[in-house]
Amino acid sequence: MTGGTSRISRRALLGVGAAGIGAIGGLPLLSACSSSGGSGGSSGSKPTGAPVKIGAEIADGPTYKDGYVGPHATVSKPFGDGKTTFKIVVPQDTTVVGDWNKNKTTAWFEKLTGVKVQFQEVLITDPNGGNDLTKINAMLSGGDLPDAFMGIPFTQAQVSLYGQQGLFVELDDLISHYAPRTQSAMKDYPDLRSLKASSNGKLHQMLGVNDCYHCQSSNGRAWINKKYLDAVGGSMPASTDDLRQVLLEFKNKNPSKKSGFLPFVAGVNNPLDSYFMQPFLYTSYGTDSNGSPNGGWLRLNNGKVEFAPNKDEWRQALQYLRQLNKDGTLTSQVFSMTDTELQTAGNKGLVGFGRFYWWGSIFNPVTLDKNAPWRDYVPVPPLKGPSGQATAQWDYYGYATTGLQITNACKDPGTLVQWSDYQMDLQAIMWQYDGIYQKNWFWGDKSASGIDGGSALWRDIQWPAPAGESWNQYSTMYRSRDFRGGQQVDPKAPTYEAGLYAAGKTYSKFAEPKEMQLPPLIIPDASTSQVADTATSISQAVKQGMSNFALGKKNIDNDADWNAYVDSFKAMNLQSYLDIYQKAYDSRPK
Amino acid sequence: MRIRDTRGDRAYYVVNYSVLIVFTLMVLYPMVYVISASFSSAKAIADNSVYLWPVGPTLDAYKTIVQSPNLLIGFANSAVYTIGGALLGTALTVLAGYASSRDDLPFRRVITFFFLIPTLVSAGIVPTYIVVRELGLLNTRWAVILPGAMSVFNVIITRTFYQMNIPGEMLEAAKVDGADDFRFFFRIALPLSKPIIAVNLLFYGITQWNGWFNAFLYTSDQSLMPLQLVLRELLSQSAVNPAMIGGADVAEILKRQELFDKLKYAMIVVAMIPPLVAYPFVQKHFVKGALIGSLK
Numbered sequence: 028m029t030g031g032t033s034r035i036s037r038r039a040l041l042g043v044g045a046a047g048i049g050a051i052g053g054l055p056l057l058s059a060c061s062s063s064g065g066s067g068g069s070s071g072s073k074p075t076g077a078p079v080k081i082g083a084e085i086a087d088g089p090t091y092k093d094g095y096v097g098p099h100a101t102v103s104k105p106f107g108d109g110k111t112t113f114k115i116v117v118p119q120d121t122t123v124v125g126d127w128n129k130n131k132t133t134a135w136f137e138k139l140t141g142v143k144v145q146f147q148e149v150l151i152t153d154p155n156g157g158n159d160l161t162k163i164n165a166m167l168s169g170g171d172l173p174d175a176f177m178g179i180p181f182t183q184a185q186v187s188l189y190g191q192q193g194l195f196v197e198l199d200d201l202i203s204h205y206a207p208r209t210q211s212a213m214k215d216y217p218d219l220r221s222l223k224a225s226s227n228g229k230l231h232q233m234l235g236v237n238d239c240y241h242c243q244s245s246n247g248r249a250w251i252n253k254k255y256l257d258a259v260g261g262s263m264p265a266s267t268d269d270l271r272q273v274l275l276e277f278k279n280k281n282p283s284k285k286s287g288f289l290p291f292v293a294g295v296n297n298p299l300d301s302y303f304m305q306p307f308l309y310t311s312y313g314t315d316s317n318g319s320p321n322g323g324w325l326r327l328n329n330g331k332v333e334f335a336p337n338k339d340e341w342r343q344a345l346q347y348l349r350q351l352n353k354d355g356t357l358t359s360q361v362f363s364m365t366d367t368e369l370q371t372a373g374n375k376g377l378v379g380f381g382r383f384y385w386w387g388s389i390f391n392p393v394t395l396d397k398n399a400p401w402r403d404y405v406p407v408p409p410l411k412g413p414s415g416q417a418t419a420q421w422d423y424y425g426y427a428t429t430g431l432q433i434t435n436a437c438k439d440p441g442t443l444v445q446w447s448d449y450q451m452d453l454q455a456i457m458w459q460y461d462g463i464y465q466k467n468w469f470w471g472d473k474s475a476s477g478i479d480g481g482s483a484l485w486r487d488i489q490w491p492a493p494a495g496e497s498w499n500q501y502s503t504m505y506r507s508r509d510f511r512g513g514q515q516v517d518p519k520a521p522t523y524e525a526g527l528y529a530a531g532k533t534y535s536k537f538a539e540p541k542e543m544q545l546p547p548l549i550i551p552d553a554s555t556s557q558v559a560d561t562a563t564s565i566s567q568a569v570k571q572g573m574s575n576f577a578l579g580k581k582n583i584d585n586d587a588d589w590n591a592y593v594d595s596f597k598a599m600n601l602q603s604y605l606d607i608y609q610k611a612y613d614s615r616p617k
Numbered sequence: 618m619r620i621r622d623t624r625g626d627r628a629y630y631v632v633n634y635s636v637l638i639v640f641t642l643m644v645l646y647p648m649v650y651v652i653s654a655s656f657s658s659a660k661a662i663a664d665n666s667v668y669l670w671p672v673g674p675t676l677d678a679y680k681t682i683v684q685s686p687n688l689l690i691g692f693a694n695s696a697v698y699t700i701g702g703a704l705l706g707t708a709l710t711v712l713a714g715y716a717s718s719r720d721d722l723p724f725r726r727v728i729t730f731f732f733l734i735p736t737l738v739s740a741g742i743v744p745t746y747i748v749v750r751e752l753g754l755l756n757t758r759w760a761v762i763l764p765g766a767m768s769v770f771n772v773i774i775t776r777t778f779y780q781m782n783i784p785g786e787m788l789e790a791a792k793v794d795g796a797d798d799f800r801f802f803f804r805i806a807l808p809l810s811k812p813i814i815a816v817n818l819l820f821y822g823i824t825q826w827n828g829w830f831n832a833f834l835y836t837s838d839q840s841l842m843p844l845q846l847v848l849r850e851l852l853s854q855s856a857v858n859p860a861m862i863g864g865a866d867v868a869e870i871l872k873r874q875e876l877f878d879k880l881k882y883a884m885i886v887v888a889m890i891p892p893l894v895a896y897p898f899v900q901k902h903f904v905k906g907a908l909i910g911s912l913k
Binding site: 527 | 664
């Protein structure tokens, strides 16, 4: 910390002397043209005054557990001049946030920071829940720039591009001067900055953290109904062979006593490979080009990008699936079930074992009733394969979120950086996430414990907070693992989070090695369409191959069929696809 | 005295009516289903137990919709946009259609060609956005009504209508009696074009009623949002995106799921009612006018 401070003050001194020339210090690469966007001319992009420091803990604050890493509730003074109004574009969300400018948290935060903000709401989701940045793009291309964007789901590639065009301001210097909480988050999460940096290594957005422990394994988890397992006299499967036996028992004895019982379910949005390939080979948690976790199948092998579905171990896994199909426990339904179909089956008590995200995937509604049927479903630990290895998919990089992107139209980016940094204060996080203090949320009770078993940090009445009180999840947040683990649990009415945390624990011991996981990468603009095209064909071929081989439409034991499948990837130009990823990986911001 | 149907006649009726009944059911069933589902409990919908009649009848969905403050604003706005857009669009179309139907209009070909240009090339979102912004229309009601206020397709239909129904002889006769152009248009041409006016009102009204894009792009004030945009936003707030599964809090998924189950069907019903109510009244004009006008 001390080293950082002295560096800053030197730069601040230099900045005073250099009076606006090279507004952002130490960037010889940046041409005058690309920095001319507007921030270049203003004095605001150059840190002035003493570096900002975090204040003391507030009185009547929460109890932190031992070794707590995360946001603190500190005494904060207003720093805005109260005159300048910043225009910030935010997502429209009438059901939770309501009118941003009349929101309760907006008023509270304005008082805390002294910064006046005029929010402009933009609808950024389409009716399918996907992102629709049409209007944002029109604003950007039309030169209709606000001071900043907050909570807008720009892709990493977009931020990188706009940053290097000079549309978004570079933030490294400003952060090291104005943003002490961001700095400590970067220390707590060493990968954080590089995950959000642009391809030229500079940072063009404020950083946030939402470290959901159970989410790291949730895409590769499988669940089994404990009651049904007991009814057939089985024990928790530990290997692929065990599971096969359990499924056979399920099928033959039908513990549900209902017609239409499904020993094994999975579905379109809950693909089975993320669990079933692991006993045979690592297939890293991957996101496809749309950011959907259904694809990817890429992994790192000593720093080399590899593709898993054409490996021999993948074939073994398919042979296992084919075996299940011959047993009659795996049917074509496991590839085709929609979310609604899964929920219908679950509601009727027809699910024995399944690869799905969480209880809500097979129950709708999921009630907190103590005897609710979803409570019978317990996580199945990763299975041991023929080699005796058991690994679980584990997402090492999903915690990074984004705060603001500050544009070159902003006259005083320093103030906005500080404003964004204030959002990482524990009190601000709670207000923004959960609404009004002592109405919808409280500090944790002294004797109570949180979902991770440590002392409770906070508790809330309901989430989301009543409309018009919170900022949903659009702010710059710093919800570290300990913060999330500090959510108080009522032992009388346990919610989902505690159970999911426990499920995460089941998988963490088996987590895949981090060095095998491909981090999110920025694909250079010139290659994006090629990568997207190839990714689409690969995704189709892998999914089709999986169901064809598993269901016996193609013979997995026949070398000709397998070779045809492997060769189909060559025809899709897999190698150059991998090369692009390799290059992006090698040149990733560090 | 009754004339007996021949056997062939009867067979014809049986087949005819069966086919028509099948088609009617195909159209009617989804509507009945949606209406029933909108009155059913979320649990019943999730269990797929709604087939024809509401199961576990409840008004929950409608309560949520009525309580959502933007919905009533959206309804009022949509009414303003629909009426405003229909009147303005129809006025412009009738004027342009009548003028271009007259043989004695100078530069008629050039003007017609000029009208056709935007049907062949369109500027795209960003340039249009800039134009709207530079005109100072952003965040006003005009931004919803003015861009695309007149449709060239409608102008062509209307022009054809006038060419067919208001022959040159009629104009000559009126002129002989001392009527000028304005008098002829307002006293003779306009009263004769009720069907095409009805068609235009309906076309423009429906377009505005169903429209959300202009409001989405050019306004950001919630008090200007039309109903369709309010519904679209509700829908997007309730959609569970597959890409989100895997990073999202379960609380978020749960919230969306609940909202979705509650609102899905009721929202469709709400958006469906006004056109359903209005359609029968304009329908007779509609068929007549659109058919006549469609002879191009």
